[in-house]
Amino acid sequence: MTGASAGIGRAFATGLAAEGFSVTAVARDADRLAELVGELGTGHDHLAADLSTEKGVTATAQLLRRGGYSLLVNNAGTAVPGDFTEVAIESSLATIDLNCRAVVTLAHAFLATAGSGSALVNVSSTLGHSPKPGLDVYSASKAFVTAFSETLWHEQKARGVHVMALCPGVTATGARTADDVPPWLVQSPEDVVRRARKALARKQGPVVLTSPANRLWTTAMRLLPRRTALTLLAD
Numbered sequence: 001m002t003g004a005s006a007g008i009g010r011a012f013a014t015g016l017a018a019e020g021f022s023v024t025a026v027a028r029d030a031d032r033l034a035e036l037v038g039e040l041g042t043g044h045d046h047l048a049a050d051l052s053t054e055k056g057v058t059a060t061a062q063l064l065r066r067g068g069y070s071l072l073v074n075n076a077g078t079a080v081p082g083d084f085t086e087v088a089i090e091s092s093l094a095t096i097d098l099n100c101r102a103v104v105t106l107a108h109a110f111l112a113t114a115g116s117g118s119a120l121v122n123v124s125s126t127l128g129h130s131p132k133p134g135l136d137v138y139s140a141s142k143a144f145v146t147a148f149s150e151t152l153w154h155e156q157k158a159r160g161v162h163v164m165a166l167c168p169g170v171t172a173t174g175a176r177t178a179d180d181v182p183p184w185l186v187q188s189p190e191d192v193v194r195r196a197r198k199a200l201a202r203k204q205g206p207v208v209l210t211s212p213a214n215r216l217w218t219t220a221m222r223l224l225p226r227r228t229a230l231t232l233l234a235d
Contacts, residue, residue, distance in 0.1 A: 001025050001049060002060070002106065003076030005032040007173035011189035011235045012073050015197060018043060021071065026051070026060055051076045052094050052101040061105050063143060067113035071200075074103045075123040079138035092137045094128045099141035107152065116160030119200055124207075126169040126214050128219035133234040142167075146207060153206030164205040169214040184213050 001016070003009035004025035017023050017040040025034050029171055030048035033218075037046045049056035064072065077099045080091045082171060099192035110120060127135060128142030156163050170186050187210060195210040209215045221229045 001074065002102075003027055005029050005036060008168065008171060008189045009073070009075040010036060010106075011193040012030050012075060012196070013040065015190070016071070016192045017041070019197070024063070024069070024189045028056065029078070047102075051106075052078070052098040054189075057102050057105050063108035064109035065112060068185045069114070070108060071073070071121070071124065072106065072110040072119075073121045074106055075121075076102065077141075079135055081134055083134060084136045087137075095137045096141055098214070100144050104148065105146055107148075108210050110159065111152075111156065114159075119162040119164070120156075121153065121166050121196060121200070122150075123165050124149065124165045124167045126166075126167050126209065126218050127231060128167060128216045130229060130233060133230060136175065150206040162200070162203050162205065164196075164199060164212065165207045166192070166199070167207060167214070167218075168210045169217065185210055185217060187214075217229050 001009060001013050001023055004023075005027035007150070009025075010025065013023050013025050013036060023040060023044045025036055025046040026049055028048060028050040029214055033046040037044045047060060049059045050149055051057055051060065075154075076143055084092070086226045107120055107122065114120070121219055122145050122146040123144040126144040127139040128144075128191055131139035131143065146165045146167065152163040158219050167185060171192055172186050173189055192210045196208065199205065199208040210220060221233070223231070
């Protein structure tokens with residue numbers, strides 16, 4: 001479980017622990033990870049690793065290659081809002097490293113030892129379907145994650161390994177209250193994880209949108225002329 005110290009990642013960790021999974025939580029904040037594992041109880045572990053760095057990705061990939069894991073949730077990600085030319089290129093490249101490079105590297109490490117009945121969840125976004133101006137690189141990175149997951153779903157099903165792109169919409173977390181978004185489009189991290197767990201149990205996919213409202217919104221954006229959709233999403 002990457003990005004486990006807050007938001008959707010934390011909700012995944014607590015939900016899976018409640019189901020009886022032994023959770024290995026990965027995030028860059030060692031103190032928050034230790035606090036989380038303490039709340040989960042016995043039988044859980046954590047790794048402090050910054051997945052935006054080569055060192056952090058390597059350490060996590062090495063852990064996965066040892067085997068013994070039946071589920072990987074690739075949840076860690078970042079977004080830097082702003083017009084593309086106004087955002088430092090270093091920030092945009094760091095977004096690609098975390099949202100794409102780390103996801104690919106950890107998926108490869110996990111699938112190298114995954115057995116039949118295992119599952120890989122790559123957390124994407126509705127913005128991978130309907131890109132938002134002002135979140136250029138983030139939207140593009142999530143389109144990559146979705147397409148990557150779809151092809152893995154097809155490739156891995158013969159092995160009995162289920163792959164899913166989980167695409168939440170706006171999710172209210174400690175970092176984002178979502179006050180600027182219509183309430184009917186907003187979910188809590190717990191809502192997202194409940195939907196994900198149901199989808200895993202039913203082996204749904206390869207793409208799972210996490211609410212009827214998100215499915216409706218995404219469909220509507222696809223049906224609209226592209227210029228109109230981009231204008232609406234830019235507001």
